[in-house]
């Protein structure tokens with residue numbers, strides 16, 4: 648795979664009910680290795696479909712990365728009920744052809760901003776020990792990691808909310824909701840590299 652001259656600045660937007668079929672199709676198209684890394688176990692089509700179908704209706708906040716106008720990555724933020732101080736689980740997913748272009752990092756930043764505005768004190772993530780991309784991402788974002796033979800667990804502490812962080816999210820969510828129901832693509836990013844993977 649060729650490397651792009653710079654990291655991308657993709658459109659990241661919240662996914663809503665109108666995006667459900669797209670999300671299910673996205674999870675179903677993943678190869679078995681990517682699925683195993685995402686779920687830390689092998690999972691069947693039936694289970695993946697049920698998981699993805701339920702995601703938008705669950706309490707989780709779901710975000711999609713659209714670097715070329717198509718869904719190429721997904722981030723999930725699930726606030727743990729009754730946790731005090733508030734904790735939330737994060738899961739990230741970028742399809743193989745689009746990995747290493749900064750989509751994972753952009754999705755993680757979006758999730759941290761959403762957690763910040765919901766007064767989440769600690770974000771929790773876990774991945775398989777062989778998952779070097781996830782580890783690089785966590786290191787870059789100064790996560791505190793605990794290593795186990797079966798998995799790596801990490802935590803991140805989002806900053807406190809500010810009026811600006813709240814306004815930014817309200818504006819982004821309103822825009823993403825309209826895009827979702829009217830299927831409108833984001834305008835082209837002027838810094839997006841001309842060479843892009845298929």
Ligand SMILES: CC(C)(COP(=O)(O)OP(=O)(O)OC[C@H]1O[C@@H](n2cnc3c(N)ncnc32)[C@H](O)[C@@H]1OP(=O)(O)O)[C@@H](O)C(=O)NCCC(=O)NCCS
Pocket residue numbers: 681684685686737738739740741742745746747748749750751752753773774778779780781783784787
């Ligand atoms: C983990 C994942 C979300 C990262 O997404 P991504 O878009 O590739 O992430 P980024 O491009 O922002 O960052 C990847 C980093 O890993 C680094 N990397 C890639 N291969 C590596 C390797 N073998 N060893 C060490 N670092 C590596 C990249 O150089 C990059 O770091 P940099 O930005 O400092 O250059 C993606 O790989 C993925 O979806 N994997 C399958 C599902 C999964 O593992 N989910 C996590 C568990 S929930």
